[in-house]
Amino acid sequence: MNTTKAAVITSPGNLEILELEMPTLQDGGVLLQVLLTEVCGTDVHLLKGHLPEAPYPLIPGHFAVGRVLETRGEVCDVDGKPIECGEIVTFLDVYGTCGQCWFCQVAHASTKCPNRRVYGITFGLRDGIHGAWSELMYLKPGTRIIPLRGISPETFMGGGCGLVTALHAVERAGVQLADSVVVQGSGPVGVNAALLARMKGAAEVILIGAPQSRLEVGLQFGADHVVDVNTTTPDERVALVRELTEGRGADVVIEATGNPNAIPEGLMMVRDAGVYVVAGQYTDAGDTVINPHQLLNKKHVDVRAVWGIDYSHLHRAIRLMKHRGSEIKWESLISQTYPLSQARTAIEDVSSGRVMKAALAPVQLE
């Protein structure tokens, strides 16, 4: 029987490298050798215990690139082409969306399907080796697997969860040609949201965040203006956005901060009858106060939120990387690649904002 080394969050605050036994593959299952994965903001929350329903102990890692070592029976991609042993692939982290329930069938909101599970987040160790911070990973039958023909592991992971989440947020925002767009937050989601808003035809993109090193990346990824939250007050930032948008405020504001106080500030930045998209409040970071007359009713504003992703977002992100990856350097978003043994350091570096993105390479190839 195979064994694998994996980084396991045994309980909030505790991360250990454990040697685990791999189960036998079921029909339709895939054994993946993980080549590259990442520390997403969600993993920071998992270690800190901010996701109350997380099934500890668990192996984090919901976005990854790996080599197919073994398949049991025929496993196909979305076009019906068989996945071959040795192929470099990624997978949709969302598993088990049923297509049968009220949310799937009536609301057409599959990210709220109660049967939906997520590799590395809602699968625990008791379910299996279902996180990517591991040399080997077991993908269950029915997992959507995507060959990365022509996309390097570094390009894919440079985009990673942030690109796919940003794609969903920008889709929800309905950015139109010549729009002015504000993005609050300069982490991987914010920087990719700035990029995608520009690709969708925004005439002007304003990126608000910190530290300066992340804002500089934002400028390379399509932001026209960057604003450092460490050297400005909320009133100054709102005034600046209005100054840049003929006094009206931005057509679209996308929030990707994780800070509840960004919400009233962002609502002050959006123009009357504009669109405000909340993507960054993935964990419960507390309350904020808004004046609903001033910021909602009187503004006639359209507020939309984003929960999770579905296969379409990953599929589109991969097409973008395949066709635009030579001009857009997603791989440059990876600040540093860590071995599995330094997973805790990688989490700390993401948490402190020292790095834009930390990649993890569970298998050290020579």
Ligand SMILES: [Zn+2]
């Ligand atoms: Zn469902």
Ligand SMILES: [Zn+2]
């Ligand atoms: Zn993520």
